[in-house]
Amino acid sequence: MNLPSPFEEFLFNQRLADQLGAFIKRPDALPQVVCFYGEPGIGKTSFAFAFARRFGEYCSYHPMNETNINAGFIKHLNMSTAHTLAAFIRSDDKPFSNVTILDEFHNLAKKSQDFFKTQFDALGERDRVIICLNTTDNKSLKQSVTAPIYSRMTAKIDFTLSPDEYDEFSEKIADRYRYLELDEIRSLLPDMRQISNLNEMRKALAA
Numbered sequence: 001m002n003l004p005s006p007f008e009e010f011l012f013n014q015r016l017a018d019q020l021g022a023f024i025k026r027p028d029a030l031p032q033v034v035c036f037y038g039e040p041g042i043g044k045t046s047f048a049f050a051f052a053r054r055f056g057e058y059c060s061y062h063p064m065n066e067t068n069i070n071a072g073f074i075k076h077l078n079m080s081t082a083h084t085l086a087a088f089i090r091s092d093d094k095p096f097s098n099v100t101i102l103d104e105f106h107n108l109a110k111k112s113q114d115f116f117k118t119q120f121d122a123l124g125e126r127d128r129v130i131i132c133l134n135t136t137d138n139k140s141l142k143q144s145v146t147a148p149i150y151s152r153m154t155a156k157i158d159f160t161l162s163p164d165e166y167d168e169f170s171e172k173i174a175d176r177y178r179y180l181e182l183d184e185i186r187s188l189l190p191d192m193r194q195i196s197n198l199n200e201m202r203k204a205l206a207a
Helices: 014-025 044-055 071-075 110-114 116-121 147-152 163-176 182-188 192-206
Strands: 033-038 056-063 084-087 096-103 127-134 155-158
Touching: 014 044, 014 155, 033 044, 044 056, 044 096, 044 127, 110 116, 110 147, 116 147, 163 182, 182 192
Parallel strands: 033 127, 033 155, 056 096, 096 127
Antiparallel strands: 056 084
């Protein structure tokens, strides 16, 4: 599946594109709490923002940092209205009133994570939450969050690129990033942020 506009800017392997494309095609089927997980720099947060802009009347963004998150903050965090990052054009065609993005959720201690249980259980019908967090080979998703939070994330989308997908995906990237060689693309995978930045630098130098 090729992702339609405005999501066509994203480059994902076919498996992931098919999963995300299913939500774009029928966004109302998106569960209330969704988790995007995988290695850093592969488009989790960027895609969450694009989804929020396209399908939500409002977007609330909250970077999770243990130094400034506490029980009092979480208790008073209104997922529907508070801490609005951006108000988008209101439209009856948009299925969600608010899309909340909780970024870098893995930074929270387990006790702090569990404070969100009540928030998730109290979501309104037109509210959605996208949790973005990093996982590695050494730490799985189940190890990164508490059991109550894991059970409330009713959809879990793995952004990780497996090594056997590198060759196919490298060629797809090379078609888009014309200033990079296949070998260097493969050496930088799965960090799409580095790939994009290097291509832009080469493009600027070539101008």
